[in-house]
Amino acid sequence: MNAPAASGYNFAYLDEQTKRMIRRAILKAIAIPGYQVPFASREMPMPYGWGTGGVQVTASIIGEDDVLKVIDQGSDDTTNAVSIRKFFEKTTGVATTTATGEATIIQTRHRIPEAPLTEGQVLVYQVPIPEPLRFLEPRETETRTMHALEEYGLMHVKLYEDIARHGHIATSYDYPVMVAGRYLMDPSPTPKFDNPKMHRSAALQLFGAGREKRIYAIPPYTDVVSLDFEDHPFEVNRFDTPCALCGASGVYLDEVVLDDRGRRMFVCSDTDHCETRRADGHRGADGDATP
Amino acid sequence: MRDTKMADLSTPTSILSPGLPEAVREAQSVFRSLMMALARPGTVRRIAVPVQSPGNLSPAATAIALALCDFETPIWLDEDLSSDEAILRYLRFHTGAPVTPDRGKAHFAFVSSGTQMIDFDAFSPGTLEYPDRSATLVVPVDELEEGRGWRLTGPGIASESRLLAGPLHPGFVTALAENRLLFPRGIDVVFVSGDRIAALPRTTAVEV
Numbered sequence: 001m002n003a004p005a006a007s008g009y010n011f012a013y014l015d016e017q018t019k020r021m022i023r024r025a026i027l028k029a030i031a032i033p034g035y036q037v038p039f040a041s042r043e044m045p046m047p048y049g050w051g052t053g054g055v056q057v058t059a060s061i062i063g064e065d066d067v068l069k070v071i072d073q074g075s076d077d078t079t080n081a082v083s084i085r086k087f088f089e090k091t092t093g094v095a096t097t098t099a100t101g102e103a104t105i106i107q108t109r110h111r112i113p114e115a116p117l118t119e120g121q122v123l124v125y126q127v128p129i130p131e132p133l134r135f136l137e138p139r140e141t142e143t144r145t146m147h148a149l150e151e152y153g154l155m156h157v158k159l160y161e162d163i164a165r166h167g168h169i170a171t172s173y174d175y176p177v178m179v180a181g182r183y184l185m186d187p188s189p190t191p192k193f194d195n196p197k198m199h200r201s202a203a204l205q206l207f208g209a210g211r212e213k214r215i216y217a218i219p220p221y222t223d224v225v226s227l228d229f230e231d232h233p234f235e236v237n238r239f240d241t242p243c244a245l246c247g248a249s250g251v252y253l254d255e256v257v258l259d260d261r262g263r264r265m266f267v268c269s270d271t272d273h274c275e276t277r278r279a280d281g282h283r284g285a286d287g288d289a290t291p
Numbered sequence: 292m293r294d295t296k297m298a299d300l301s302t303p304t305s306i307l308s309p310g311l312p313e314a315v316r317e318a319q320s321v322f323r324s325l326m327m328a329l330a331r332p333g334t335v336r337r338i339a340v341p342v343q344s345p346g347n348l349s350p351a352a353t354a355i356a357l358a359l360c361d362f363e364t365p366i367w368l369d370e371d372l373s374s375d376e377a378i379l380r381y382l383r384f385h386t387g388a389p390v391t392p393d394r395g396k397a398h399f400a401f402v403s404s405g406t407q408m409i410d411f412d413a414f415s416p417g418t419l420e421y422p423d424r425s426a427t428l429v430v431p432v433d434e435l436e437e438g439r440g441w442r443l444t445g446p447g448i449a450s451e452s453r454l455l456a457g458p459l460h461p462g463f464v465t466a467l468a469e470n471r472l473l474f475p476r477g478i479d480v481v482f483v484s485g486d487r488i489a490a491l492p493r494t495t496a497v498e499v
């Protein structure tokens with residue numbers, strides 16, 4: 001333990017009955033990969049949209065021996081990541097880290113770390129809209145029936161319309177996947193670049209949607225297949241240049257605007273990955289710059 | 292310090308053995324073991340909390356009940372367990388969960404032995420719309436060992452894993468296979484042996 005947890009609160013903020021309820025939902029979610037388990041989401045001391053679902057999942061699984069990492073768009077030092085990390089430091093006293101390899105639980109908003117995750121690690125996603133069919137069919141009664149009947153034609157039509165209109169599948173994030181060959185699942189607004197990392201990952205992946213009151217999961221080593229067509233196979237985004245700071249290629253890059261004259265640089269979205277590589281001596285074109 | 296407290300209790304409740312001494316930490320630990328057991332079918336994990344289980348209920352089964360059951364989760368006990376007043380009193384006092392005679396209503400079901408025929412069909416497998424409204428069956432076995440025995444495949448397993456659980460009724464594996472065909476409906480099975488657990492979610496294929 002790093003520091004004593006805040007007094008006046010239960011360990012990890014939630015009361016024990018709430019944790020039991022969420023824990024039971026997590027067990028069902030693992031047993032039915034990709035199925036969205038309804039749960040009695042609680043009010044959290046942060047607004048919806050700030051990761052209340054992910055926070056409730058993390059609070060229900062975390063123990064004193066865990067090492068927690070929190071990322072927002074791949075970064076450990078953005079507002080959302082910092083405030084959630086502090087929330088758990090305060091309410092649990094567990095050790096936190098920015099190093100992907102040291103973490104036992106990684107809570108994430110919209111990215112999967114570049115370094116492959118390992119057995120025993122748990123990746124907790126913050127999910128805004130858990131229902132992949134929601135923008136195609138607004139009625140919960142209908143989408144529930146569609147999942148029950150495995151009727152996912154509508155999603156294929158949507159992707160086909162992308163092709164008809166743009167010549168390719170234009171969905172670049174929130175890209176729908178089939179989990180274990182049965183459930184259509186929303187991977188949360190991660191870039192589709194990250195979809196292949198979900199496939200047969202060694203880590204357990206848990207998804208929490210606080211406002212929408214759903215929890216779902218992908219057990220380790222589970223097939224996660226991005227939807228596509230034979231003549232329009234799934235492809236990930238490619239970047240023309242490597243990371244300007246660490247020179248990494250084959251990673252997801254963020255564009256950083258440097259001045260008002262159009263100068264810009266592309267750097268790793270995963271800050272830990274970039275820092276680790278630079279510490280190992282890798283340098284990109286702007287390797288000595290401070291982003 | 293706990294001992295002094297126990298001694299102070301009046302006679303009617305003192306016949307109850309205590310629940311988890313450090314409930315917050317230990318419930319998390321039990322849950323985490325079960326979560327990882329379910330996520331990695333075929334792996335055997337230890338429940339590292341001190342429980343004084345009542346009657347014939349195994350320590351691991353008791354720990355699962357204490358960690359996960361409450362007023363929202365009806366429990367079903369087989370004839371052997373439900374005829375033991377000490378078990379009923381223990382579960383009622385420590386979990387507050389209603390003990391139901393109706394298997395179809397149970398969220399958690401505890402049996403005294405896996406050697407008897409367990410009628411899987413009597414438990415709720417959930418519905419196609421809500422496959423999560425299904426039962427978890429806790430089955431005690433004498434032998435529970437990973438690395439040999441049944442060949443398991445499915446989500447949570449890299450290529451295959453092996454689990455030895457027994458002794459079990461000869462119809463048990465058939466019941467597991469039939470249960471798997473119901474997917475996404477179905478019940479989930481947790482084997483307990485002393486303080487060890489292993490789990491078979493409904494997705495796991497079992498070959499003898």
